[in-house]
Amino acid sequence: MKFRDAVGLEIALRMCEAAIRQAAREGALVSVAVVDAGGHLVTFQRMEGAEIAGPVLAPGKAYTSVAHRMTTADLAPLAAPGGELYGLAGDRFVCFGGGIPLWAGYGEGERVVGGVGVSGGTVAQDVACAEAAASVWRTG
Structure with a gap:
């Protein structure tokens, strides 16, 4: 895996x-949208x-994955009625599958540096496409 600390245009x-x-x-x-660590396109x-x-x-899913440091597929049940984060969806947060955060660093230095949204x-197709994009980040 190549180490990157920021999401650049080429990748x-x-x-x-x-x-x-x-x-x-x-x-x-x-x-498809790719955002940086601040959620900017x-x-x-x-x-x-x-x-x-x-x-x-797509940008909403990417932003949401960065803001919550988790995939939007994993966030979806938390934001559903009865979930710990019920009511979160709306405005900029898109709480269904297709958003994946991009991580950099290792151990205690690991952090989210961007996200991809599809x-x-x-939902299954969006997740598969986002995962294909995220694999490019992981492998360089």
Whole structure:
């Protein structure tokens, strides 16, 4: 694994490409967003024909994964009725699968340095596409 301490444009673009390749395999039309440690957009790509909500939901999923330092799939049950974080969803927080935080460092120095969000397919497709993007981050 290569060590990176920030999400740059080059790796973010490669992550988007990986997510879009996975979406093509899944038969989905998606939007993909990569954000930095502050939740600010680094890059965004939308497949032709992808749903109109993608430009809002994909960056929202990426931001949410950074803000909570967990995948949005793992956050979803916590934000559902009866969950510890019920009521969290709304405004900038998107609490269903497709957002993955990007980690850097090791041990006590490990921290979230960005996130990826995918929207447009089923939740399972969005998660698979986001995981394809995150694997680019992990392997370089």
